[in-house]
Amino acid sequence: MSIYLKRREKLYDYMAEEGIVMVMFEDTEKRRDPSIRWMTGHPGDAMLFLYVDKQALLVPWDSNMASRFADVDRVIAYAEFERRPIMAIQGAVEYFKIPFGSRMEIPSETPYPLFLRYVEALTDFDVLCRNGGIHQEVEALRTIKDAEEIQLYRNVSAITNDLIDLLEEGIRSEVLKTEGDVALFIEAESRRRGCEGTGFETLAAGPDRSFGIHAFPAYTAEPFATKGLSILDFGLKYKGYTTDVTLTFGRGPLSRAQERLLLLTERAYRIALAMVEDGMATKTISAAVDVFFSTSKKTMPHALGHGIGLEAHEAPVLRNRTDNTWVLKPGMIFTLEPGLYDSVHGGCRLENDILLTESGMEVLTKARIIRL
């Protein structure tokens, strides 16, 4: 059985339990959902329909791409439905011969006005659009990486770690001088090593800009890793899966305030890492870091971390908020990324990717704070 069919089997079971006859997924420019890639291997724009009797129909924008990548029971080109989502879902209903009155579920991200159009077009059916339904079930299933995914992560982490070393070398030897040098080095070297590219736009922020959580623009032709604190946040994408690491470069002489930012961030990182274990609430880890920073009169203006996978940000979130109920489990791969940002002294963030297994925790990546 293919890995994709194995994943879909779990959803067919869920559908049967919930009495849902058909579900729709959508991966389009406006609403990206790599769950379709997770369930079929198809990496581009498409709609996917699952029928409870264990059949999968893919409606791709590009049929050539589907014939190369998609592991499904049937492909019908989107053009056959005049490239209209409503016609596509009606086509799926006909194709599967869905009985009147059946429950079907559409993505929880469907905009309200479009939801009304689906309901109108499917008056003979019970159309669900909800949080806590099958789309969140897929999100939850995706948090637990299977053996194939963990192997992919070992590969892409190794490439990421090679690049971290090469980046340190290039920056120390001043071959890489600007934000652009660093970012384009990553683009080129990642592809040379078989990656699809970067998992998100590389953020390379020299000392004048490192105070921003997300530097804007992402990188420029300005100097990188000159005196002060510089942040480099990047990820490599390999067969769909992305790493996500952040290095901070501190070139001295640093002020005491800058040294303090580095030390506090490193300590927060070690505190978080020491708390990682099966069954731990991610809220608890995040709260511990927030408390640690606050006793030093500092505030971290973002979450402590997040899951990674086919998306750079996916479940579980590691955040200190009452509505966060995520608990760490074996198979999860997630970031820890404490950071502090000061509009005068600059910013500092340290981010690595952590795999939790039955036998414990493993830090997959080797990002670090590098003193120059």
Next chain:
Amino acid sequence: MSIYLKRREKLYDYMAEEGIVMVMFEDTEKRRDPSIRWMTGHPGDAMLFLYVDKQALLVPWDSNMASRFADVDRVIAYAEFERRPIMAIQGAVEYFKIPFGSRMEIPSETPYPLFLRYVEALTDFDVLCRNGGIHQEVEALRTIKDAEEIQLYRNVSAITNDLIDLLEEGIRSEVLKTEGDVALFIEAESRRRGCEGTGFETLAAGPDRSFGIHAFPAYTAEPFATKGLSILDFGLKYKGYTTDVTLTFGRGPLSRAQERLLLLTERAYRIALAMVEDGMATKTISAAVDVFFSTSKKTMPHALGHGIGLEAHEAPVLRNRTDNTWVLKPGMIFTLEPGLYDSVHGGCRLENDILLTESGMEVLTKARIIRL
């Protein structure tokens, strides 16, 4: 009066006419909407609230970024609302002292389950979420570029054209040999010339992959512009605004089928260009191209073009579909991009950016089919 305030003034008028007291815009990871940048200059994640009494409140994720870029009446950090959208909109209601029973409008892209949460949290108000409301009004206003925007487009088109010439030179002299060489040359040279970067991921597809409408992955370490047809689709982003051009490189000796793809695409492009004028329905131009191709027993598997601006794809669309009612008007900047794709012979697309003014049409960019 700042350009941003001038743009907001049009919306305050619209709100007054429609009896809408407050509107919300959202630009976040899940739902990108550069309309906030268009109305305020703020280029990052944020919510924006406009009050009919001509006040604008920005709720940014990164306050440092807002203090540098945002032209609004008031900024309140998202963290003040515990980084929750519902609390932010309730905060805006309080801040503006919106009277009970007022109409307010939230983005038409709001997912149905989230829409329900807004309605529940705002029971004392009349919450609109619709197509054809203010969010589409902004979309329509953005199709007509003002003098500042047209000047930006002249600048970024000139940079784009310089790069097109350099790319041709680099490919002819075989300095640029792989898809990656070409794509990274664009990344580096665009930033060196003051661009924010590329407007979307560059698609560089050598002869083995050019049959795909959107090559996957976008570019690799494989050869580019070797024997056969290669497609290069890229755009440069300058102060938020992106160009969008596609060049096809044909390295001979080409087969008759390949020559035919090039000739038909060039002719389709000239036909489309000749039809551009004030008042012309974009459906008509698209239909003419479709008819031209079909008489040659070919089919174009995508739309003929689209507006460009703060998004790589924005209104108006140029598509041959009954529900397309867009009409060309002075101030519009849009692409024409006929293309044909053959899984054996490869693909060909020619795309340029067109500005329509009161005095006629202007082809801003100089993309072309290049025979090697």
